[in-house]
Amino acid sequence: MLKQSTSSILKVGVYLRVSSEDQVERRTIENQLDFARKYADLHQLEIVKWYKDDGVTGTIPLEARPAGRELLEDAKNGHIDLLLIYRLDRLGRSARIILNAVHELEGYGVKIRSMTEPFDTGDPSGRFLLTILAGVADLERETILERMWYGANRAARTGKWLGGIVPYGYRVNHEGFLEINEDPLPHSDMSEAGVVRLIFHMIANQGHSCIKVADYLNALGVPTSYTKDDRKVTRGKRKEKTSGIWRPARIRNIIINTTYKGLHQYGKRSNKKREIIEREVPAIVNVETWEKAQQVLKDNRLEALRNAKNRYLLRGLMKCQCCGLTYTGINYPGSKRALRGYYVCTGKQAYRGPLRGKCPSKNIPQDWIEDLVWNDCLTFIHYPGEALKEIAATMETKQAEKHDLESELAVIRKAIDDKDIERQSILDLFRKNIITFSDLEKQIQKINQEKALLEQRLRDIQSSLQAEQDYAMKTTNAIQLLHELRDKLNDNPSFELKREIVKTLVQSILVHTIYKEHTKRPRASVTIKYSFSKDVIHTDKREDNNLGISIHKETSMSPPLPDDNTPGGRIRRARLEKNMTLVDLAAATGISVTSLRLAEQNKTTVSPPNLRKLSEALGVSIAYLGCFENLPEHTLGQRIKKARLYHGYNKREFAKKIGVSTRMIWWWEKEECQPSEKYMERLLKFFVI
Template structure:
């Protein structure tokens, strides 16, 4: 069988600064100088692997013994992976095939030539990985500034041109007709007994079509995706706290959450599905206006987290007082621990500062079940003084309340950052941390006192007594997330020791 040369060309994308496949072939034809050859070319394929149809066809021809040389314009046209290139060269040697690069002269029959070839492929792979990193960094940078990053336009919105920092992008604008349907879906799903299927049947029964689908129909998956999407929420401090509790990375300050804008939720490369795992995801305030009030959106979103098919956050798995209960001596958070006995497991609260540094003489152990029952009875008793409260969001929030809540949240953030440094702190740093946390906690207490002195109706805006009482009557049937939602409506903070319990109420 008479052998021939193989010309191989590859181009991932058409760009002004990249050499075309046609030009690559012309260079290679000059190298062959009139000999017999066959062209193999892959257009639109990356060099990061060998999953390319024409490359595989060339390798099959090599295995059949048809090819004597493989000629390429440049080394990185055939491979950008060290492992793939080494495997390819081993196969070339097995079948007696020479390798020629038109712009990089290599003699693969000598050890020095093979060494130089391997060095070049290392730099080719480095270039590819550097390009990937630049693209990823640019994507993350733009997304965290609120730029529109493409994808399907959510139901309820239209897309219009927009400027951010003088750069052209796009943003969502509310479609009034579709926005009414979005509000209906969220308000229905916020009800405890309503399922995705119930909403789909309701929409079909009343002839509410989805113009985004070919048949105008709805399905459970589409409804579920909408309910989990923060694009729709009018993000306020409650939404900020929700994502913070879930371990989400927040790229805007608490004062930016003023109850108007929606949010973008982004995931890192190696993080899990956005709808399931919120820890490690990234939340950015979007430039568009939200559709759904935060209290309704949060009810629906918390209901999603309670679904058995959705992973629950670890923080809320041990106590429904997480994030509320503090040491009555030093102000540090109380953490929960478990102790296994022969017949049962005991949960108890302990001061995180005492546990980590033994510098607090406060809480050494509070039996969790008894303390939770005490707080529940205090909540029930506290609600008895109110005959009726305003229904959610019937009043406009007092700007002073929002400002004070922002300041408390900022103090909480600073305390959390200081606590993160405790593990590696020396004596000098620990003294500073203790002093600063004491100052911050005292400042936070002043703000909490200011909240308690405001008009009762101002503080009761987001509460509904009948609903809260109903929850408490079925307390044992509620999930941790529902219990925490009730606590969050009633309580600002709890300071506890073995002998005392001081509750700061929101209402």
């Protein structure tokens, strides 16, 4: 306790906070006020200012609260010397927020004292106790949240509605459960449930589109839920005003919502990673009608594609290797003003993508690339050859791996159960006073660590088994599809059938755009990757493609790899041989895509440190990338420079290696002075033999 002589000159402030509207209504802020007045009278303290945060959560920093911001400003200006709080959790509900607030206030010379807890930051023991209490407050909050989640999930499993937007056609009854809303809508003879049934009827039974349904409801004047409930003040990210009309997207959301067939998924809309709880609710439409509506939506999408002016077989499959973005189909005027289809990189739009400028990639004629891919797909379907043998061998290997993983899975599960038994045994020993609390804590911590490792391995195995199951299903379906497609194929297959085949067999199509010094026009090199095979690149001639593997065709549009006469050409050749994009290389080295593109075009010089990064990423020597083998070495200065560059050092880095100044390296290479015998011995280690 502070002495009377010092307390009379202290400028005392009191910080009060409640965290919910319910607390405000129960006047808990007044309880803190009364307690603070009595505390000040008892300790003869004169309060100069009150700081009240009514209904403000403690999970946000102190400076983000209205009164908290004012408190920090006054502390900074020296208006208070001592801050009283009812409890430590009034400053915050997590250890980090509490300690940050205390640290900032103490930085302004303000001491913190709790009126109900035995600590005062005016002495070291008080600050130590504050740290412990902050951790306790954090633990208490986490425990409350965990109990709330368990309670909410338990209530959700029983079918209770726990908040959020109630689906159109439903309402929440007095017991907290969803029920079908059959009440008439304002100025209408229809109910919300009747509107939902009408929507499903028009789509499932009559085959209308979402646009036609939306137009029909708007023509009838059927109010949306926003209009019916007169929602003007909204929460979260929702707009404050809505147009109150039916839109096609709103119709589609109703159609695909499983709630209307009697199955609600609780937690699906949450941004946090949490368990999705499926529970039964009253169904407005039967399962058959709901499934039929889904099929109509799918058929409508296909019909929309069929009615398009120009359909693109490789839509979404082509990737640009300059910027990493996707190629899309566009019509350009050709000869005699006739439109001609091209695949164009979306990075050509200004300031889109990682290049922060227009992508220099080449446009690919639609007819050329589609004929190439389709002919390869036909060859694969009719002559799968060794691909099926490769799939069978892979499946046999994966089956053996699956058996081993399943055996290990059983062992791990038993080990986890044993850890729970072992944990209970340790607790029994502690209750019988056979071991101390310190021993208990060490053993429990050890058991928890071992259990965590086992559970992590369990998750890894389950993930591997799921991946193998997906591969087996995909492979089985692919083999079955090959036989089915072979039977379906005729002389004139439909676009939909061709699209289905291409999507099944083609994994991706990579477009490399190459520039050469002797020509201004770019050239493109196309690599096609097919599923279920290893990547193989054929050059110069088109070999038999029975395996349906990645093809690199040499045509008038696809020149050979760049030559090795320049650093840019060597960097590009090494990158293409590793099948890396500029984006991949930028991610591996930390060098920007723009810098790499300029380096490959020999428009900029690559620094030695960047050459080191490129050498590690591409698996080639620094000397090869920099074309340093052609550097002269007739004089000692030239040999020193060549040795430095061969190892990828700039002057500053090389000077640090030798143990001299950067200026000394510059003098040596310019031959303005000679290294001494001591430094010559160090230089010899770097000389190129």
